Amino acid sequence: MSRVLVGVKRVIDYAVKIRVKPDKTGVVTEGVKHSMNPFDEIAVEEAVKMKEKKLATEVIALSVGPAQSQETLRTALAMGVDRGIHIEISGKDYEMLQPLHISKMFAKIAQDEKCDLIILGKQAIDDDSNQTAQMTAACLDWPQAVFASAIEKADNGLKVVREIDGGLETITTKLPAVISADLRLNIPRYATLPNIMKAKKKPIKKLTVADVGVDIKPRYEVVSVEDPPVRQAGSIIPDVDTLVSKLKELGHV
Amino acid sequence: MLLTKQLKIINRVSARAFSAKEVPQFTKDRYPVKRGNYNALNDHDISHFESILEKHRVLTGSDTDMYNIDWIKSVRGASNVVLKPKTTEEVSEIVKYCHAQKLAVVPQGGNTGLVGGSVPVFDEVVISMSLMNKxxxxxxxxxxxxxxxxxxxxxxxxxxxxxxxxxxxxxxxxxxxxxxxxxxxxxxxxxxxxxxxxxxxxxxxxxxxxxxxxxxxxxxxxxxxxxxxxxxxxxxxxxxxxxxxxxxxxCPTAPNAVNLAFVGLESFQQVLNAFLLAKKELGEILSSVEMIDEPSLMASTTMCNLQSPIQKYPFYMIFETSGSNDEHDKEKLNNFLKNAMEKSIIVDGVATNEPSKMRNIWESRERIAESLLKMGYCFKYDISLPLSNFYDIVGAVRERVGSHAKLVSGYGHVGDSNMHLNIVCEKFSQEIYKLVEPFVFEYTSKLKGSISAEHGIGFHKPKYLHYSKSPEAIELMKQIKNLMDPENILNPYKVLPLS
Missing domain, CATH: 3.30.465.10 (Uridine Diphospho-n-acetylenolpyruvylglucosamine Reductase; domain 3)
Known part of the structure; x- marks a missing residue:
């Protein structure tokens, strides 16, 4: 194996309270703190570990998004990624961008850069689509190993432990392949100061959507984004008998 | 009814779960303290309280257990009643009655105090403020x-x-x-x-x-x-x-921009150098300067399963900046860190303005106290010391207690000259108690420090008050207490030494 491609998406930080836009077209992103999608951090960590174990020779990070995505790429570089690629897309175009478009971009870059393995976070915490890894594998006609919780080298490929309903499934895959990282795959490192300084010298290649030749016409339309319903306030009742009669009244028993 | 029966079982299980946990000895048995000349609570008192408050806001029996023990499990009172007023008028009625009946009273907030100040010593009436929450x-x-x-x-x-x-x-x-x-x-x-x-x-x-x-x-x-x-x-x-x-x-205006750095340092002298440099270079945006020694961080990372952002160093520091312009603050912080690294003051570190990462870093600092408690019995000291001698006490205590302690650690608000000194041992013993007290207070007093920087005096420290306050000052405090509470019913056995 020689080259690993990882995806890093800039998302609203998970410690920030999400607010829905008044016109219900999406959520407020203006002036809100962003960070790298936590599952992508896990993907980056795994790729960097592979490089440290000499299972990979080069790690490339790809981010698709507005100018600020460069900060997310810098974080990836500080964590140990060798170089970054930024496909810049902003405004309405970015808001309407969908997993299929991203998948096609990953497929194109993987081919152009002659990558042998793509590791993506299993989902982004903003839209929770959980589609990009699967669709990328389909676009490239590569095998896929999604929801990985352990990755090891195997004879002519990789052994991947997957988190599935009710347990773990171990599979082997040939390369090239697409893997998606689940929560327990590893604990990502912090980008330390010396590495942040080194990362400033690492290259980030900037591309446009036209450069990768992907048609970004939306395939579906967002009808409405709404807050989850507010939980109704509970009430304190004096004794069990009242509880039982209330439950009966409401038809629960 | 089946449901009633099930609820009773649940009740019994939870009661057992509570009693199965190790509870400390009663304060009156563990410490030499004599009950004041107060009346004992009787049924008439309880019904009077029930006439002031609603019945369910007067707790008795095992419902009072959690109000009788402090969270570090250093003291245990034997109060039979907990009152939960909702208004000032209710508090006033309760206190007026207790004053007339000569019943001692302990006001209690969240019961997170560290000097046994909010828990009864004997059978004082507990006034819990938890429903005064508007x-x-x-x-x-x-x-x-x-x-x-x-x-x-x-x-x-x-x-x-x-x-x-x-x-x-x-x-x-x-x-x-x-x-x-x-x-x-x-x-x-x-x-x-x-x-x-x-x-x-x-x-x-x-x-x-x-x-x-x-x-x-x-x-x-x-x-x-x-x-x-x-x-x-x-x-x-x-x-x-x-x-x-x-x-x-x-309440000040919330800062638009908060940045945080967590750094590793090789010696305490470098901690001081870093603090000085931070004051110079971060100036008005500096909002927190914390010091954590290696044993303290080891406690929180292992006991609470947290991740240290960097490798092991003898000392760590946290610098927080709060300001109105993120670009400006970030640049300042980065320059400070760059300079500190070039001067070899700090060896390694991380800097972030991502809320999730900042939260994780703060967690490793804020959960130290809890982690030390999980390791065994913890003697806790909260002292102000001159910065030039700030960390020496940790070494001195470590040497003194030797193998009696599992761990001696120091961390705290170095920016305010405030050290949290902790001695963790298997369980409470008079032997260790005598090794650390009054040694820690004498040591602090010699350096003209404060024996209680922020935790207060509470039940544990009145007899040590003289290490930090002059006889004249203590005398005036007693006069004020006597003027405002001549019957001495408010939180007795606390704060002031017995004459």
């Missing part, structure tokens, strides 16, 4: 908040956040502690270096005095020089002069 008014123009004293700090924080303000103090126990308890103990915490202590931020209080009278010292202004500043008597007097029922707090 935020009355937030003025976004002046930043002044008026609320009852039982509001949980974190609740107050989120309420003022909605208006673009922050509470001027932040503590590890914010999810449990009450703002009234913070005021009564003059709690310090992580932001003191920036916003000063509560004597500055609290603009007014309302308190119920020992005879039940309501004293209104509420103020809506930062400036009010009319007569003696009586409110200060209730800030830090630990409920011994009156029960704080309401307060007015000045």
């Amino acid at each position: 935020i009355e008014h937030i003025d976004e123009y002046s930043g002044i908040v008026r609320c009852q004293s039982g509001v949980v700090l974190e609740k107050l924080e989120s309420a003022v956040n909605e208006k673009g303000l922050i509470v001027p103090l932040d503590l590890g126990s914010k999810g449990t502690c009450h703002i009234g308890g913070n005021v009564s103990t003059n709690a310090g915490g992580l932001r003191l270096i920036r916003y000063g202590n509560l004597h500055g931020s609290v603009l007014g209080v309302e308190a119920v005095l020992a005879n039940g009278k309501i004293l209104n010292l509420m103020s809506n202004f930062k400036k009010d020089n009319t007569g003696y500043h009586l409110k200060h008597l209730f800030i830090g007097s630990e409920g011994s002069l009156g029960i704080v029922t309401k307060l007015a707090l000045h």
Whole structure:
């Protein structure tokens, strides 16, 4: 194996309270703190570990998004990624961008850069689509190993432990392949100061959507984004008998 | 009824779960202390309390267990009744009655105190402030908040956040502690270096005095020089002069930009060098400077399963900046870190403005106290020391207790010269107790430090008060106490030494 491609998406930080836009077209992103999608951090960590174990020779990070995505790429570089690629897309175009478009971009870059393995976070915490890894594998006609919780080298490929309903499934895959990282795959490192300084010298290649030749016409339309319903306030009742009669009244028993 | 039976079983299980946990010895048995000349609670008292409050706000029997033990399990009272008033008038009625009947009283907030100040020593009546939890008014123009004293700090924080303000103090126990308890103990915490202590931020209080009278010292202004500043008597007097029922707090504007750095250092001298450099280069945006030694961080990372951002170093520091312009602050912080690394003051570190990462880093600092408790019995000291000798005490104590202790560690608000010294051992023993006390206080006193920087005096430290205060000062304190509470019913056995 020689080259690993990882995806890093800039998302609203998970410690920030999400607010829905008044016109219900999406959520407020203006002036809100962003960070790298936590599952992508896990993907980056795994790729960097592979490089440290000499299972990979080069790690490339790809981010698709507005100018600020460069900060997310810098974080990836500080964590140990060798170089970054930024496909810049902003405004309405970015808001309407969908997993299929991203998948096609990953497929194109993987081919152009002659990558042998793509590791993506299993989902982004903003839209929770959980589609990009699967669709990328389909676009490239590569095998896929999604929801990985352990990755090891195997004879002519990789052994991947997957988190599935009710347990773990171990599979082997040939390369090239697409893997998606689940929560327990590893604990990502912090980008330390010396590495942040080194990362400033690492290259980030900037591309446009036209450069990768992907048609970004939306395939579906967002009808409405709404807050989850507010939980109704509970009430304190004096004794069990009242509880039982209330439950009966409401038809629960 | 089946359901009734099931609920009873649940009740029994939870009662057992509680009693199965190790409970400390009764304070009256563990420590040499004599009960004051108070009347014992009788059934008539209980029914009188029930006439003031609703019945379910008068707790008796095993319902009082959690109010009798402090969270570090250092003391255990034997109170038979816990009262939960909702209004100042109710507090006043209760205290008036106790005053007339000569019943001793302990006001209790979130019960997160570390010096046994909020738990009864014998059978004092516990007045829990937990239902006095109304935020009355937030003025976004002046930043002044008026609320009852039982509001949980974190609740107050989120309420003022909605208006673009922050509470001027932040503590590890914010999810449990009450703002009234913070005021009564003059709690310090992580932001003191920036916003000063509560004597500055609290603009007014309302308190119920020992005879039940309501004293209104509420103020809506930062400036009010009319007569003696009586409110200060209730800030830090630990409920011994009156029960704080309401307060007015000045809340600063929430910073738009918060940045955090966590760094590793090779020696305590470098900690001091880093602090000096931070003051110079971060100036007005510096909002927190914390020091953590390696054993302390090891405790929180292993006991609470947290990740240290960097490899092992003998010392770590946290620098927080709060300002109005993220670009400006980030640049300042990065320059500071770059310079500190070039000068080899710091060896490694991380810097972030991502809320999730900042939260994780703060967690590794804020959960040290809890982690040390999980390791065994913890002797805790909270002292102010001159910075030049700040860390020496840790080595001195380590040498003194030797293999008796599992761990001796020091961490704290180095920016405020405030050290949290901890000695963790398998369990409480008189032998270790005698090795560390009064040694720690004598050591502190020799350096002209404070034997209680922010935790207060409570039950554990009255006899050591003289290490930090002159006989004249203690005498005046006693006179004030005698004037305001002649029957000595408010939080007895605490704060002042017995004559």
